[in-house]
Amino acid sequence: TWVAFFAATGVILSAAYALWLYRRVIFGALTKDSLKNLLDLSPREKAIIYPLVVLVIFFGVYPAPVFDATAQSVKALVTNVTASINSAQTAAAN
Incomplete structure (x- = not known):
């Protein structure tokens, strides 16, 4: 169909533009002289970001501490949402 053709064309053009x-x-090349003297990261910035990177990797590999800390609130939320869905379905059936 024409819609699929235009959608696919849009995706292809978007990907080409993103790569370009x-x-x-x-x-x-850097064109502004003020940008040519910038360093990548200062020692202060490294001291801030390295612990964050370690925590992100740790919790990505071993997420159990986060899941354990949030288990009770997630369980309560799921219970409330399930009860709301059930009551809405009951009301719609009547």
Whole structure:
């Protein structure tokens, strides 16, 4: 259909533009002199980001502490949502 054709064309053009833009941003030459003197990360920024990276990797590999801490509230939320759905279905059936 025509809709699928235009949708596929849009996806292809978007991907091509994203790749072109990525190449210009990442591999392009710096044109402003003020940007040429910037360092990647200062020691202060490294001291802030390294513990965060370690925590993200740790909780990505071993998420049990987060799940254990939130289990009770998630269980209560699921119970409330289930009760609401059941009451809505009962009301709709009557």
